Amino acid sequence: MIITRTPLRISLGGGGTDLPAYYRARGGFLVAAAITKHIYVAVHENFEPAVFLKYSAIERVAEAAQVKHPLIREALLHSGLSTGIEVSSMADIPAGTGLGSSGSFAVGLVKALLAYEHRFASSAEIAEIACHLEIDRLDEPVGKQDQYIAALGGVTAIEFHTDDTVSARAVAMPSDTRQLLQENLLLFYTGVRRSASDELRALSEGMELSEAEVTKNLDEVKRSGYRSVDALEHGDLAVFAELLNEQWELKYSRSPSSLHRTVDDWIRLGIKAGALGGKLVGAGGGGFLLFYAERKTELRAVMSELGLTEVTFGIDYQGTTVIVQ
Secondary structure, three states: OEEEEEEEEEEEEEOOOOOHHHHHOOEEEEEHHHHHEEEEEEEEEOOOOOOOOOOOHHHHHOOHOOOOOOHHHHHHHOOOOOOOEEEEEEEOOOOOOOOOOHHHHHHHHHHHHHHOOOOOOOOHHHHHHHHHHHHHHHOOOOOOOHHHHHHHHHHHEEOOOOOEEEEEEOOOHHHHHHHHHHHHHHEOOOOOOOOOHHHHHHHHHHOOHHHHHHHHHHHHHHHHHHHHHHHOOOOOOHHHHHHHHHHHHHHHOOOOOOOHHHHHHHHHHHHHHOEEEEEOOOOOOEEEEEEEEOOOOHHHHHHHHOEEEEEEOOOOOOOEEEEEE
């Protein structure tokens, strides 16, 4: 049996510029962190000539082409494993909560299938295969950050080039900054689950802004991503926190929905309670609020009064890995 463990992620700056519609024209850039909340994928030989799947549903079919789960189907077809295999998955955090679960699952599944076949691929190659499955084969309107940060781990700056290539590097933070970042970032679950694909599809169809306005907005988001990396590498966490606020304002202006108006109220209350900065994580309409706060007691009390549950986490520096083989 092969079991992989793959981290979920939080976007720290530049999120949204990893969408093909944007980076293929203007290039994208963001910084993200893998966190110690994971998706687990197990692959095992099935001694019957069938494909057996266990995720939020159960499937038993004769061959891969009959699988209903689109990502598992395409991953099996891509790998050439058509039958005689069992795949199951579990997650620390439910899907649709803004932490990149689809991309993490794709990466963990690719990693597991490669290990099952005794084949090696680098973390970047695994990320690119996962992107190919989601973007090219399934035509999902998603970006590439989730797959790359899940595969690579750490706090990572990722550049998306106009020719579809990707380059990434670890953010070189001072050790005390790294520790403070991990101690002072807090996540609170809003209780709302939305599909990132649906949210991004609505954006790409121009539901709120014209194409030119979206491009101008994402140009500002990209600049914020570069400034966030600069702040982290220079140990200026106060500036980093303020950039969280700036990114939320840019995201809110792209999609000022009724839900986002509520989120905006929550973020303002969090800042009033002592947080230095805050934003909504992920492309979906719900999910998690991310705050940077040195004074945490009052912030936690206010979020608790709002009914928002804190999820504690650390930074995962391993990326996707095989934990059982």
